[in-house]
Amino acid sequence: DGGITQSPKYLFRKEGQNVTLSCEQNLNHDAMYWYRQDPGQGLRLIYYSQIVNDFQKGDIAEGYSVSREKKESFPLTVTSAQKNPTAFYLCASSIEVGGSIYTFGSGTRLTVV
C-alpha cells in the first residue's frame, strides 16, 4: 500500500540539541511538505520541495532545515535556533506543487525539555 511514513511518533529532546524527523513516501510524488501544528492554530508550512535537490522556505522556516536527496525522503531537522520547537509536525506529499490533493503522514510529536 502506498503512503507516507513518519517516524518516530513521539520524540523527546533536551533543549539545545538538534533533532531530525523522518518522512518517507512511496507514492512517487514529486512534491513534499512539512507542516507544524500548535494548539488553536491551523497547519503552518515550514518547508516544501517541488522536486529532488530543490526546496523552498514556507511561512515559518526559521530554526529548521531540510534536504531532498531522494524523491522518497524529505527529513526535517529542528535546530537549536528554533525558539519554540515543542509541537506536532506533519509531513505531506502531492503529485506536484499546486492544486493537487495532499497525502499526509500520521505526524511526530516533538517535546523539548
Added chain:
Amino acid sequence: ILNVEQSPQSLHVQEGDSTNFTCSFPSSNFYALHWYRWETAKSPEALFVMTLNGDEKKKGRISATLNTKEGYSYLYIKGSQPEDSATYLCAFLGTLRGGYQKVTFGTGTKLQVIP
C-alpha cells in the same frame, strides 16, 4: 497572510443528528478548496476537492457546497454516527502573483458524535 476560518471550533452532536459547519476564505484569487477529515491518532484524509462556484460534492452521508463569490464552503453530515467523530479541516488554495498556488489551512472543526 490569508485568513481561512472554520466555525464552530468544536461541536458535540447526538448520534443520528445532522450537522454542518463552515469554512470561510478570501473571495479573491480563488483556485480550489479542499476538505480533509482527521481522526485522532491517524493521518488527515482527503474528502473533497472543490473548484467551481456552486460545486456540490457528496460522499455517502457527507456533502459539501462551495460559494466562491462570497467566500465560504459548507460541510454537511447527515445522520451523524460515532465513526464520524474527527476534526474536519479545510484548505484554501489561492493563486498568487506569478501564477502559483498557496495553500492555507483553517484551524479545523472538531466533531464529537455521542452514541
